[in-house]
Amino acid sequence: MSERPPISPRSPRAALEPEQVPPPPRRSERARNPFVVVGNAIITILILAMIGAGASYYYGKQILEAPGPLTEDKIVNIPSRAGKRDISEVLQREGVTNVNPWIFIGGVYALKASSDLKPGEYLFRKNASLRDVIGTIVEGKVVQHAITIPEGLTSEQIVARLSDNGIFAGTVREIPREGTLLPETYKFPRGTTRDQVIQRMQQAQKRVLAEIWERRNPDIPIKSPEQLVTLASIVEKETGRADERSRVAAVFTNRLRQKIKLQSDPTIIYGLVGGKGTLGRPIRRSEIVQPSPYNTYVIEGLPPGPISNPGRASLEATANPARTRDLFFVADGTGKHTFTETYDAHQKNVAKLRALEKQLQNDKVEPAEEPAPAAAAPAAPADDTNPTAATNPPAAAKPPAAKRPARPARQGEVRSNTSPPVVQR
Numbered sequence: 001m002s003e004r005p006p007i008s009p010r011s012p013r014a015a016l017e018p019e020q021v022p023p024p025p026r027r028s029e030r031a032r033n034p035f036v037v038v039g040n041a042i043i044t045i046l047i048l049a050m051i052g053a054g055a056s057y058y059y060g061k062q063i064l065e066a067p068g069p070l071t072e073d074k075i076v077n078i079p080s081r082a083g084k085r086d087i088s089e090v091l092q093r094e095g096v097t098n099v100n101p102w103i104f105i106g107g108v109y110a111l112k113a114s115s116d117l118k119p120g121e122y123l124f125r126k127n128a129s130l131r132d133v134i135g136t137i138v139e140g141k142v143v144q145h146a147i148t149i150p151e152g153l154t155s156e157q158i159v160a161r162l163s164d165n166g167i168f169a170g171t172v173r174e175i176p177r178e179g180t181l182l183p184e185t186y187k188f189p190r191g192t193t194r195d196q197v198i199q200r201m202q203q204a205q206k207r208v209l210a211e212i213w214e215r216r217n218p219d220i221p222i223k224s225p226e227q228l229v230t231l232a233s234i235v236e237k238e239t240g241r242a243d244e245r246s247r248v249a250a251v252f253t254n255r256l257r258q259k260i261k262l263q264s265d266p267t268i269i270y271g272l273v274g275g276k277g278t279l280g281r282p283i284r285r286s287e288i289v290q291p292s293p294y295n296t297y298v299i300e301g302l303p304p305g306p307i308s309n310p311g312r313a314s315l316e317a318t319a320n321p322a323r324t325r326d327l328f329f330v331a332d333g334t335g336k337h338t339f340t341e342t343y344d345a346h347q348k349n350v351a352k353l354r355a356l357e358k359q360l361q362n363d364k365v366e367p368a369e370e371p372a373p374a375a376a377a378p379a380a381p382a383d384d385t386n387p388t389a390a391t392n393p394p395a396a397a398k399p400p401a402a403k404r405p406a407r408p409a410r411q412g413e414v415r416s417n418t419s420p421p422v423v424q425r
Helices: 012-016 034-065 084-093 101-110 130-139 155-164 194-214 225-238 245-257 265-276 312-319 343-364
Strands: 074-078 120-124 144-148 185-189 328-331 337-340
Touching: 034 101, 034 130, 074 084, 084 101, 101 130, 120 130, 155 194, 155 265, 185 194, 194 225, 194 312, 225 245, 225 265, 225 312, 245 312, 245 328, 245 337, 328 343, 337 343
Parallel strands: none
Antiparallel strands: 074 120, 144 185, 328 337
């Protein structure tokens, strides 16, 4: 049994005094090492940085993916040479984003898109997030504007349309040759130069013409792709009906085979006004026999070049016309045409059309309540337009082509309610 240490008596005052606390243990030499101190500091900083980065990532992700303020789809133009801050201000002004420029710039860097922002016109979807907005600009999928060039316009008329369209930039340096542009619906981004539009239309026309020329009927009296375009341009101006193009083309190819003049009214108009395309009034009798390189009432065969820019359908119809022996066609009063092989049958159809026109004209005249006495009208000059077609058979062996007074007007073409006269031969 161990002995307890003796208890020394203490005075009451001494008992109240605290016992002496032993000194703290001395820090080890390793803990006081400066490398350990620096390491601990680095670890602390890294931990704090990781916590901050995690918080920043969470907050940034929330900002990038939060729905945007757009209430509906909107097209916005990002100007060229715009910096990141400029782009942010444009998007904020247009209501696409609602963040300050510094957050937008931070989002751009976070998505590693600093050097990939492209100018142009973009479509931003409803409630597009900041990530979606930046992604749209980075992809560069700008808005494509559709423009439709109708068939049968001249090159001058097409250039005028392009000049009036505010989507395009620049000016056309030179009017393209007639027949070298393909009428079609094209899509271009805003800011495309007009020369670029012309070049694309020319390239499309070359490609389509080459394809159709390879598939042409070898029996047609056409010697070159250029002649095909010339005849197709006449067909294009003669009818706008898809079901009649091949028959109209057949009439002209039959005439070419038989060495009969084409006698097409649109060639008279082109010889008078050229690329302007429209005469603005009926053809006068004197203009039918007026010499012109394009007037097929005067010249033999095809004119020296196209009178318009024909579309794909007219090129196809001219390359593969209907297999008929028709030499004439005339409007039937319903927007269609009647085709015949002989001049006598054609004249009968012309007479029917005149009778129908006269009946329609009489139906529109309302009788006056108190008719006034008629005054003698002066005789019309010989140069005025004759509103009726001649019905007497021509003296020459080559009969005239049919007139088309009731044909609907084509794009860019002015038509009169009355028909131009048939030249007497």
